[in-house]
Amino acid sequence: MKKLIIYPLIILFAFGGFAKTKVVTSIFPIADIVSNIVKDKADVKYVIPVNANPHTFEPTPEQAKIIAQADVFIGVSKQFDGWIEKFLKKDAKKYYLQRRPANPHIWLSFIWGNQIISNIKLIFMKLDPKNKKFYTANAIKYSRELSEIHKVYFAKFKSLKTKNVIQYHPAWEYLAKDLKLNIIGTIYTGESKRVSIAHLTSILKIGKKRGADALLCRLNTKDKVIDIYERELKLKRVELDPIGDPKSKDRNSYINLLIYNCEKIYQALNQ
Amino acid sequence: MIELLQFEFAKNALIAGTIISILFGFLSFFIVMKKLSFLTVGISHAAFGGVALGILLGLNPYITAIFFCLLTGYLIAIHGEKSEYDSVIGILFAFTMALGVIFLSLKKDYTFDIMSYLFGTILGITKSDLFLLIGLMIGVFIIFYLFFKEIIFITFDKNVAMASGLPVNLFENLIIVILTLVIVLSIKLIGIILVSAFLIIPAAITILFFDNYKKIIFFSMLINLVIFYSGFFLSYKLNLPSGATVVSIGALLYFASALFAGKKN
């Protein structure tokens, strides 16, 4: 199922003088980044693949309509959210932030985040050269904000004694790199993968040898495999949010989302 | 509703829905009579194994999925000759999914959730999908037109059909393989749930009211159209997912019919 929430933007001007350019992205964080760069120059909406379950892959007609009306689509990678393409109108412009198939969780990272900001800036500079400067200025400001926060947490994490974590799902790879965390094991190394005994025990063995301090998983994960680690390694799960939620208080923007996740990891490790 | 037609996706969905209602309504009688409902679900899950194989080998997962499902369908067909289809489909359901899991675990890199690539929704139908559908419908109708009487004979009385020299196994296998092909191609277009519903519900309803196979086949096509249009319209009005709404309307119609038919007798 794909869920789509209209992100309210006040309409003022548009490219070319008619209606505002309509931009659609797959997930909320990317949409938030885009709107921080284009501000009121475009109408940004997003579609969340809440549950990329093959049985239930299904937007409502209203949602399909919104995608069909978009002029620009900005996706993470063809493999991750390329499905949106077939709902787009023919002359819509398509951009992907990640070119080669790889771990797609790039938005959960400060360094990648800056890369995304600059990519999006370039996209709009090309689409709307008139407002080149506007976009550049916004991007620089936004990028700086992101880097500031990165610095804060980099310092905070540096002081931590223990930095060994296990991740449930490889969503936190890039963030771990940003913050110099040691991911000593990944329970599921990709989508639709299942654990094997050997894999499970090898992580347990490493965890026992080197000590693991937190298990990173997404909100509301109910997998008993996590219990095994909690039991065997005496560590607690840390429930993080990979995609954010504009209706929540603490995860309602891309930057807040990163702060939320960093803060949670920090609290777990700082005990 | 009219305003919706300015969008190509809506036009395509309506055309696709019409074709699929007719084609699946037609096939529905054979699915229900030969108790092959499970085939729809079994094959659509086998696609998982096919996709995983494609990922492992670095081939186009869509193509590998089609071949993998056809092979599964063929295995079901030749095993079903002797025993019941039911348990063979069940075993292959589990086996193909298990193979999928194993293939993915052999691929050491990050694996994407390609499934959304493979499983479609009726709102995502493109022009070229429509041509595929029309081709599929024509192909199926030609085969059934040519062999209709033999297929009916075999479905009705396998033993005597065999004694009178009809190539029973050939035809039975042909039917399964055709159904497999229709299923695997159409999950890409309209998704698993809608495929199962369109292939099972219409004949399950009409069989309650008519006692002749020709009428059942005809009214199955008709009822599929009714279910599709009303579900599609409703999903638009209520802003609900289209496929799921169509399926719900169909299922409710079935239960209402069963209640009504139960009362009548």
Place this chain on the structure above:
Amino acid sequence: MIELLQFEFAKNALIAGTIISILFGFLSFFIVMKKLSFLTVGISHAAFGGVALGILLGLNPYITAIFFCLLTGYLIAIHGEKSEYDSVIGILFAFTMALGVIFLSLKKDYTFDIMSYLFGTILGITKSDLFLLIGLMIGVFIIFYLFFKEIIFITFDKNVAMASGLPVNLFENLIIVILTLVIVLSIKLIGIILVSAFLIIPAAITILFFDNYKKIIFFSMLINLVIFYSGFFLSYKLNLPSGATVVSIGALLYFASALFAGKKN
């Protein structure tokens, strides 16, 4: 293998596998004889609708899933009385999933890993799960011990059983509901693939070689154990996902048996 036993999860998995092999091996005969393989798949997918309902209502999704599935099982049972189970299961498969999609679309804001609610793995079995399993096994065995002869009679000859005053519908519905409960509780523990495989494969194999239901039931339990232990061991040696390996071993054993039995006749 021995070193593995230092881990509690491995011990639990072995115990759970043993219990499930025996319980499911026992039930397998009825699944295959009554052609209910599709029930395993249908119910496990209905759980999706149940979880979605829980999320929509803000209730514990696991509990709502159990009730939702039991309701689905009950509907299958009472409809199956008259018509065939096959198409009713198919319709409810599509309907419950469609409802799940609709429920989720009504709940606009949530972040849930819905799949993690649905599917377990045998490596994730806990102590308390083991107690649940043992309780389930005891419950099922008591019911089947008490009514074994009636259940056999009904499975064999529904019409005459009815004429001689057995509450046929009651028993048939009881069987479906018990199977539903077993399925819905165990997909959470061991996952859908392993559930289907354990419930279908053993009787599908033994029925090829034995011509008495008592022998079939006994050897089904035995063969499940063989499949489980060898699959589990192999999965450890080859570093493959356990459930999928066990299922593959079982499926391969089935196909080998079918070939062998086919040659013999």
Place this chain on the structure above:
Amino acid sequence: MSLPYIFIEDLEVKYGNKVVLEDIFLKVEKGEIVSIVGPNGGGKTTLLKVILGLKDYSKGTIKVLGKNPKEVDKKEIGYLPQREETAKNFPISVFETVLMGRYPKIGLFRKPGEKDKEIALESLKLVKMDHLKDENINKLSGGQRQRVFIARALAMEPKILILDEPSTGLDIVAQEDFYKILVEIRNKKEMSIIMVSHDIGVVSTFVDKIACLNKTIHYHGKSGTPIPKDVLEKVFGSNIQILVHDPHCKGCHRGEHD
């Protein structure tokens, strides 16, 4: 005198709107053997199903062992359907099949005892199938299979035995044996037997009453006396002249004499 085992008065039965039985009056006393004869589609099976409570009726009274058909203690009723519809390829032995006939009598929660096994074996001996008692029933010939189901009905030891064309597929010797068994059992166990048969000739030599059924019961007579020709004509239609009723060889002769 005790109540009749089966008592039917002014019965009417329909499928949808089609009346298939009307004005049915029938009484079967304890210990009686009654045969129902009549043309195909005459309503014989339907009548049995109504007695068994498997089919509803639209008018009239019917009492089985003094009760309505749906309320009767069913374990006192044995039934052999016209067309056996057991689960295809069910893996069960001949002996276990017959033992099943005892299950309703044994009741819930209990297992078949030695006595039940004896009765089952005896029933198998009666139909001469005891040598195949451990054979799988799917490996039997049509007639052997029918014998097994007869044995199962006998093993039920009910008060009322309802048999729909029981001699279908039996060879001549087995048919002969079968009719003898029925009489024997009736004498020993005091059961009533109601049986559909097309074998007018044979049947009339040993049953107590014959009911000719074609939508309604046209003749409900004592056996031993030939069925009046006009009744046969009414029941079977005008073709009936081919049935030669010879006092010596009653009703048996179906072809023109040669």
Place this chain on the structure above:
Amino acid sequence: MSLPYIFIEDLEVKYGNKVVLEDIFLKVEKGEIVSIVGPNGGGKTTLLKVILGLKDYSKGTIKVLGKNPKEVDKKEIGYLPQREETAKNFPISVFETVLMGRYPKIGLFRKPGEKDKEIALESLKLVKMDHLKDENINKLSGGQRQRVFIARALAMEPKILILDEPSTGLDIVAQEDFYKILVEIRNKKEMSIIMVSHDIGVVSTFVDKIACLNKTIHYHGKSGTPIPKDVLEKVFGSNIQILVHDPHCKGCHRGEHD
């Protein structure tokens, strides 16, 4: 003289390791009606299945229309199984069921023509079921259903008609009619008929040959002459004294005289 339609020499047939037919010799000429009689489990159905190519044999020669059973042009063979196993509740009318008998003859890619419909209707008339031609076959009584399947076999108009206990469930008039129809058809269409029946008495008055089968063929005689008593004993076992062979009422009398 032309080849026999069916020619069997020294045939042996097994189920697993169990020999059920051995030393079978049988010839059926063009235009002949042959009846196979014998006890339950004697191997009658098995023999038919071997002729039809549905069951393999382990020894001997068998030629049907000059070919091996699996290679025969099957549309020249009509078959009525002992136990009809059609799809449960298949929604089809009586007429369409009978028309199906024409399908093999019509061949692939073509539809039934007027001629085929005529033949189907004629066959229905022969079994007196034309008034129910539009009825759903699941609403028929057992005997009516059997008539429909007989009509289907007749509609096939094959060279060889293979019937396994065709008169099962037919009422007395229909049985009589049926045997007449067989003779009539044979005369008109020059087909050979091979038929299993338990109705020794009736059968022997009109078939051309009788084969008594119990594992092997014990007597393969012309009809009209009574089957020797020692053969009947060999075939049916020692109980056979109950079969009284009266030249006037041949084989019909199964009960002791009263």
